[in-house]
Amino acid sequence: MKVFIVLALCAVASSANLRSLLDTTYTDVSGRSYTLSDFRGKYLALYHSASWCGPCRRFTPNLINAYNALLGRNFQVIWISKDRNSRDSDAFFKKMPWVRMSFNEGRGTRGNELFKLTNQRYIPAVTIVDPNFRVINDQARSDIERSGSRGFPWRD
Helix, strand or coil, X not given: CHHHHHHHHHHHHHHHHHHHHHCCEEECCCCCEEEHHHHCCCEEEEEEECCCCHHHHHHHHHHHHHHHHCCCCCEEEEEEECCCCXXXXXXXHCCCCCEEECHHHHHCHHHHHXXXXXXXXXXXXXXXXXXXXXXXXXXXXXXXXXXXXXXXXCCC
C-alpha cells in the first residue's frame, strides 16, 4: 500500500512538472502563436529531433503522415529542436505542419528538463502525453513507425 501511494504521488508530481515545463508559447510555421491552453483536451506528442540527425530526417515524414491523418482529432505535435543553431532549426521546421517550442527554450533548460522528465536518451524521441499531462508512452517513435495513425494514441 505504501509503495502505491508513493508511486501515485510521484505521478502527480511528474504531471505537475510536465505541465509547468509545457506552459510556454509555441508557434507554427506561419508565425502564429499558441499557448498550452490552446491544446486543452488534446493528446500531445513531444517530438525531440534535429536537422543534422539522419534518423530524425527519416522519421519526420512518418510523423507528418500520422499527424495529417489525425487532423481534427484531439492530437497535437510539439516540436522541440535539438539543432545546434537557429538557422538549421528554422530550415528544418519549415517542413513540419505542427507547432514548435522556441529554439532557445528547446535547446535551453526547458527543453533539457522535458527530455529528462520524459525518460529520453536519444533523438528522434517522441513522448505521448494525455490531456491530463500524464505520460502514456515515452517511447512512441517505434509505435508510430509500426502502426502510423492507426495506433493513436499509442499507449505504452
